[in-house]
Amino acid sequence: MARQVAAVVGILALMTGASAYPQPSPDPAGGVGPAVIEGLAQQPATTVAGPPRELVPTRPGTATIRGRVLAADTGLPLRKVQVRLSSTGEDRSPARFENQLTTTDASGRYEFGELPAGRYNLTAMKGGYVSFEYGQRRPAESGKPIEVRADQTLEKIDFALPRGAVITGHVLDEFGEPSANVYVAPMRYHFDERGRRRLIPAGGATTNDLGEFRIFALAPGDYYLSATYPGEFGDSNDRAAYAPIYYPGTPEVDLAERLTVASGQTVTDLSLTLLPVRTVRVSGTAVDSEGRPMPGFLVIEPSRSKVADMNQRMALVQPDGSFTAGGLTAGEYRLLVRAEPMLGSTEQATASAVITVGGDDVTGVRLVAGKPSIATGKVVIGDARAAQSLRPSAFHVVTIPDEEMTGALSHDDAQTPVNDDWSFRVTLPPGRTRLHVFGTPGWNVKAVRSGGIDISDVGLDVKASEDLTNIEIELTNRVTETTGLVTDERGEPVRDYAVVIFARDRQKWGSPSRWVRTARSDQDGRFKIGGLPPGEYFAYAVDFIETLATRFALGEGETQMLKLKLHTTP
Known part of the structure; x- marks a missing residue:
């Protein structure tokens, strides 16, 4: 246990951004406890008026990062490796955000020059090898950031890429004949952005005319192999179809066989046989809040699936508001229609319903959209002097629906530019929705208020046909930082570790949460986490964060048996 957990030294009370700030001093006790984040005194938030100044173009940087990419198994240099450099976003006032790509030469060397001082992530990618971030030790681990100062040259920022595993095989139909154009995907359990443990594809391949597939560059680990027959867009008269299956040939993901592959291993001659099923159609109409036809796009997906992006169907809603979608098997589905003005809709709106499909066609489904809700308000700046150099149009108000399907079908105005007087007007879908602002580096959202109440963490409870006014989004350039x-x-x-910082208040541990952050140490053994809201936190240092941790929920009277994997550091 002592090898896996270390004391955090120098966790500060998080500082708000200032022109100069002290470095952390070591804590002799080396204890782990709450850290207090307090904001510096600020003037009341100010709405900025008057013509903004033009931003001055930033000059090229003076730092350089260079290194080599080698094969992990042979130690030989790898040519034509793509190396990508990107800003981490942890700096409070970066000169600019970097996103660069270069390719290694015959000696496996790469170089990035004219970089501004800051922190960067580097990723190396080459066909047949597992893509790795710099400092990554395991496939399920994040990489280490690189911090570089002005005029500094960092050498030997090297990668050792492991060879990827390969899975090959063939897919047959019920008559034992090769089946072409079947998509075969290795899937791994991950937590998605909403905290749900789901099977998510990790690459994939389509079968050829002989029914053969070959999946390459897989990271070592456990996978579940799925095979999905291509579905048609919209309706189909063919009531015979194939259900998604999992190796060795079951339609139930819970009965699938786990495949474990090692680095460079090739698993050959796997065979999957498609399962024919009878499908049904769903038909109905979609209308807007005035009862008018609502042409647009219809998305249908299983409402309680453990697997991401499986068995999803799409169709058009016709100009008369009618829709028909085929190829559905028995189960519960969520239907969502998004109005599309280009197809003739008079307003931007969404409508949804949940249906249960059995052995017969489902007809007469009626989807009714509520009147779109409009939210209006202003962006306010705590530091009026600093705000004079900002252009309102550089900032965009972004709507983030809690509902996954609604977010996936958000309209283009989900990112709305701020007006010249710092006001904004956005269209909101029904349901719980959060507002955020993206724009000039070094500025973060301090609070989102509705009616004077801070809703930054809970979002807006948007009801159909209800407009919301007097929304206030406060920005600050006094961004916290913990190092x-x-x-x-x-x-x-300790030079190689991960840090978890989380709010002392358990009510703030939800997913997603701006109160919980993780970070890896950089090349010098330091960690940095920026942008946490002011408050009290705990900090914990661990040798390795297993991103595939098992999360589960218990219903009333329910019993679950868990199989947990113990991870130890060699």
Whole structure:
């Protein structure tokens, strides 16, 4: 246990951004406890008026990062490796955000020059090899950031890419004949952005005319192999179809066989046989809040699936508001229609319903959209002097629906530019929705208020046909930052670790949460986490964060048996 958990040294009370700030001093006790984040005194939020100043173009940087990419198994240099550099976003006032790509030469060397001082992530990618971030030790782990100062040159920022695993096989139909154009995907359990543990594809391949597939560059680990026959867009007269299956040939993901592959391993000659099923149609109409036809796009997906993006269907809603979609098997589905002005809709709106499909066609489904809700308000700035250099049009108000399907079908105005007087007007879908602002680096959302109440974490409860006014989004350039070092039980510095910082208040541990952050140490053994809201936190240092941790829920009277995997550090 001592090897896996280390004391955090130098967790500060998080500082708000200032022109100069002290470096953290080591904590002799090396204890782990709450850290207090307090904001500096600010003037009341100010709505900025008057013509903004033009931004001055930033000059090229003076830092350089270079290194080599080698094959992990042979140590030989790899040519034509794509290396991508991107800003981490942890700096409070970056000169600019970087996103660059270069390719290694015959000696496996790469270089990024004219970089501004800051923190960066580097990723190396080459066909047949597992893509890795710099400092990554395991496939399920994030990489280490690189921090570079002005005029500094960092050498030997090297990668060792492991060879990817390969899975090959063939897909047959019920008559034992090869089946072409079947999509075969290795799937792994991950937590999605909403905190749900789901099977998510990790690449994939389509079968050829001989029914053969070959999946390459897989990271070592456990997979479940799925095979999905291509579905038609819209309706089909063919009532015979094939259900999605999982190796070795079951339609139930819970009965699928787990495949474990090692680095560079090739698993050959897997065979999957498609299962024919009878499908049904769903038909109905979609109308807007005035009862008018609502042409647009219809998306149908299983409402309680453990698997992401499986068995999803799409269709058009016709100009008369009618829709028909085929190819559905028995189960519960969520239907969502998004109005599309280009197809003739008079207003931007969405409508949804949940249906249960059995052995017969489902007809007469009626989807009715509520009147679109409009939210209006202003962006306010705490520091009026600093705001004079900002252009309102550089900022965009973004709507983030809690409902996954609604978010996927958001309209283009989900990102709305702020007006010259710092006002905004956005269309909101029904349901719980959060507002955020993206724009000039170094500025973060401090609070979102509705009626004077802070709703930053809970969002707006949007009801159909109800407009919302006097929304206030406050921005600040006084962004918090936490940095520090980690020592082991002997007081020796630890260079390779991960840090978890989370609010002391358990009510703020939901997913997603701006109150919970993780970070890896950089090349010098320091960690940095920026942008946490002011408050009290706990910080924890661990050797390795297993991103595939098992999360589960218990219903009333329910019993579950869990199979957990113990991870130890060699």
